[in-house]
Amino acid sequence: MKKGIIFDLDGVIVDTAKYHYLAWKKMAAQFGYDFTEEENEAFKGVSRIRCMELLLEMAQVEASQEQINEWLFQKNQDYLAYIEQMDQEEILPGVLTALSFFKSRQIPTALGSASKNARPILEKVGLLSYFDAVVDGNDVSAAKPDPEVFLVAARQLGVTPEQCVVFEDSTAGIEAAQRAKMGTVGIGHTDSLGKADVVFAQFTDMDETFLNGLLTA
Structure with missing residues (x-):
């Protein structure tokens, strides 16, 4: 699970x-x-x-x-x-639904990003409260595909790497998650993210059955 x-x-x-x-x-x-x-x-x-x-x-x-x-x-x-002018309109389609799904089920959720501006961006778009941990470029020394950012995120969530699923849009991120022994969901094109466990063009292509399945796999 x-x-x-x-x-x-x-x-x-x-x-x-x-x-x-x-x-x-x-x-x-x-x-x-x-x-x-x-x-x-x-x-x-x-x-x-x-x-x-x-x-x-x-x-x-x-x-x-x-x-x-x-x-x-x-x-x-x-x-x-x-x-500087970012607001909630910058949130990609279906993301808020997925975040709300995990929050309603009290599933520990983290951000794992190479960006050093992750926290202010989450604040600007009103999503910071959905995350139990935020790990970004200020917290780690090694960049993806090194798994450090995801391993630190798992540790902050209090779960083992094998108990985590990562949503990523980059080949470096997918590789990092897999090196951490985590499940992977690619967001984008199958041709560039084919090594992920599963790939969706965007979050709106996922339904509640799929999200539930992630938690019980």
Whole structure:
């Protein structure tokens, strides 16, 4: 029986992925590089530092660590400016129904995200109260696909990793959850999330029977 639920944030609960893309695209333009949405797929669920490394490789740019740190700060400031106006309309379809389902059944629920802005985002969209634990980039040292963020979340929920199910939209996140010995539900396209236990295009494709089944599996 599953006793803990863990959600990723970007692209699963809220559509902040588009704002990350816009911020990285703006950064890439400074390098004279046209960063595409297809390339952005590799950035999903990955730490900001690793994303910067990938972008510099793509754009064939070399820089000092000091300059890289400045760019990382700039990217985050651009991202924060984009999300400043976020509200409940940013919550993806069906997410609130799923969160309410788990809350009504008193199932321990956590957020496990690479984002360092997870808590303020949850506050902005009014979802913080649905989570018993929030583990983000401020709490862990290793980025997905390392399982650290999910293992810490399970520990904070007081359940074993094997008792958890993770909702994820990235290949790195699915790999991290599986390395933690957790069940996985992919949110997105089967072609990129095929290694998940099951994949749905969005939460509205799930019904109560499926959610109940997660808890009794």
